[in-house]
Amino acid sequence: MTPRARRRFDEHVVRAAAATLPRRLRDIRREEWLADLEHAHNLGIPRSAVAFGAVAAVLTARPRTEVSAKRALAIAVVVATAVVGVPVVAVAASAIDNARGIVTTERDADGAEQTVYWRDYPGIAGLDPEEVLAGPTFEQGLIDGEAMTAEIQDALTAEFGVDWAAPPSDETTAMRAENQFGGLSLLRVINAPGAQTTSVPRTWAEKERAIAIIGEVTARYGFGAPSLDQDRWPQTAEDRIRDYGGATPETQVLVSGVVEGPTGQWLFFSFQDLAQDRTGRFTEQAEQSVAYGWQPESISFAYGANGLLPAADRAEFAQRMQAFGGYPQPEAQID
């Protein structure tokens, strides 16, 4: 790659990573990271460290909802695509002013007109408040996530004799979730650091067994059955080859999926098997990501939650929710 192409590549990566961030951060981080690229040489930091650091920051900080898990994969694909010089499609970001959030006019039970400021909604669009109150607390989620991670590690070690490497980040991210109406909810997003092995089972039968083991553990915490991303978002064979490196699980470099749990909890899992990489595209990307703590080949998984309520916020949640009782929710502002 020429130096000029390399510069363009780094900028593409930064722009692509920033485009996946929540709207309130997107423009800020894009400009900030582009400035970092411009000035990295002054600090003796390689531009590539900034570019891949942006990807790592997104993967670390972003709530890994089922949508964003797909986006995480898309980022990896964008990076891999950019490495081989294919132009990255620009992601258009809408510039909606979120200052007021969504405001609607409703009629209350007495027929009087009420202005409803959805920015103050204490939950998250589409997440049933009753389910939130009935589900695990934020504190319990942290405990369960840690326990599940340890149990899965033990079970996979017992079955496959795998070794474990430290994850790229050792921090559990826990932050206020956006309510998707232009404000912050009282719920907390959790992104646990997860775990990664230093090797990967080679056959699909073994990978299926590993997925079953993950499912057995998560079922004990009330989670549903594991599902593969390619089954959740069906694609053409050509697109599967582009995104996963193969048209079938038996031939894919990347196999990923999720197990959904109660109240927006999830466990994301993936297998990266470079023995299936017939073009070298995934291998090249994996080699770059080693510097950021990722194993080139691994079983990896991570627990997270889209919005759990801290025990101390239950009363406020119920009280604030009353202002929205019975009104139809407007369309959510989904990134």
Add this chain to the structure above:
Amino acid sequence: MTAPQRLTAPTVEVLHALLDSTEPLWGLQLVKLTERPTGTVYPILSRLEDAGWLTADWEAESDHPGPRRRLYRLTAEGSTAAAQAIADYQVRRAARAATLRPSAGSPA
């Protein structure tokens, strides 16, 4: 202002760097000073900013052409909280080290 969820070693290092500096610092400077990866430092900055410990301003556009750097500094409350948090962290770490150390006279 709220407390960040969990104070970890990288977060303490970021707070240290900000406390030690008389000037606002941009993100990549903090990466350099803490020797932590960009992917670790920026999520920390987001959390500290959300918690009200940090504030950030864009550098003046006339400073140089191209994208602007974003300069971070601790708020007044954040400075106080950061100093206290670092002290607490060091006490906890010392206590943990003491409990892990074999007591005098214990068998080797």
